[in-house]
Amino acid sequence: LGQYWYGSFGMHPLWQSPLTIPGGTRQSPINIQWRDSVYDPVLKPLKISYDPTTCLHIWNNGYSFLVEFDDSTDRSVIIGGPLENQYRLKQFHFHWGAINEWGSEHTVDSKFYPAELHLVHWNAVVYPTFEEAVMEGNGLAVIGVFLKVISLSHHEGLQTLVDALPAVKHKDAVIEFDVFDPSCLIPSCPDYWTYAGSLTTPPLTESVTWIIKKKPIEVDENQLEAFRMLLFTSDGEEEKRMVDNFRPLQPLMNRTVRSSFQ
Ligand SMILES: COCCCN1C=C(N)c2cc(S(N)(=O)=O)sc2S1(=O)=O
Numbered sequence: 521l522g523q524y525w526y527g528s529f530g531m532h533p534l535w536q537s538p539l540t541i542p543g544g545t546r547q548s549p550i551n552i553q554w555r556d557s558v559y560d561p562v563l564k565p566l567k568i569s570y571d572p573t574t575c576l577h578i579w580n581n582g583y584s585f586l587v588e589f590d591d592s593t594d595r596s597v598i599i600g601g602p603l604e605n606q607y608r609l610k611q612f613h614f615h616w617g618a619i620n621e622w623g624s625e626h627t628v629d630s631k632f633y634p635a636e637l638h639l640v641h642w643n644a645v646v647y648p649t650f651e652e653a654v655m656e657g658n659g660l661a662v663i664g665v666f667l668k669v670i671s672l673s674h675h676e677g678l679q680t681l682v683d684a685l686p687a688v689k690h691k692d693a694v695i696e697f698d699v700f701d702p703s704c705l706i707p708s709c710p711d712y713w714t715y716a717g718s719l720t721t722p723p724l725t726e727s728v729t730w731i732i733k734k735k736p737i738e739v740d741e742n743q744l745e746a747f748r749m750l751l752f753t754s755d756g757e758e759e760k761r762m763v764d765n766f767r768p769l770q771p772l773m774n775r776t777v778r779s780s781f782q
């Protein structure tokens with residue numbers, strides 16, 4: 521993966537202005553203006569069925585920490601919602617800020633959350649490989665979940681991940697992580713917004729059906745501090761804390777955000 525740039529408030533010396541894709545008409549992330557979203561009664565509930573034993577490992581890819589899954593079968597899938605096919609879980613990761621004032625990629629009525637979870641799925645019904653799906657308009661489906669910091673609201677499911685983070689402090693570190701059910705990180709409230717967008721990191725391809733949950737999950741300050749202890753840098757390099765790894769907002773252009781709720 522080549523170097524890629526997030527423009528963000530805390531301008532990191534390595535990061536120049538945000539990378540934009542020339543001619544992009546459906547880039548992500550965007551601001552979700554609640555009152556401009558359009559209720560679509562045709563939208564179905566999203567059906568999520570993950571097999572916790574498909575979990576493989578956690579690794580620090582130098583931009584976030586990713587939990588990767590065995591996507592060689594249809595054991596961990598989502599279907600329904602705005603989707604026409606079943607999509608297989610590939611990985612999940614997060615984006616967060618140096619402080620709680622910002623960190624999410626999407627905003628709601630121009631409000632940032634301190635962090636955002638992305639669960640990445642690909643259309644294995646239509647495309648033979650993930651790599652091909654990444655390049656196609658209906659290739660990927662990403663569920664976005666906002667994280668909200670409430671003191672004294674410890675999130676048990678997240679803590680399992682947090683406990684593993686010191687072992688992947690440096691870029692390229694990886695540890696085995698063999699049983700985890702990421703549905704514990706998804707709010708039970710079924711409400712979501714959906715729109716046609718892109719990857720928020722290179723290759724920034726316009727291949728993502730975004731499904732953004734309306735309700736955040738609640739975590740405590742210590743759990744988010746654990747994210748901020750990770751490093752962008754490899755062992756032996758001058759340490760750079762992994763924070764502000766979110767892309768700036770992109771223009772909505774000719775898109776409508778639909779809601780599954782009134
Ligand atoms: C051939 O593979 C190319 C790499 C594609 N991927 C890498 C990312 N950084 C990435 C970011 C994603 S995000 N932030 O838009 O969810 S999804 C995703 S990904 O689809 O897993």
Ligand SMILES: [Zn+2]
Pocket residue numbers: 613614615638720
């Ligand atoms: Zn992401």
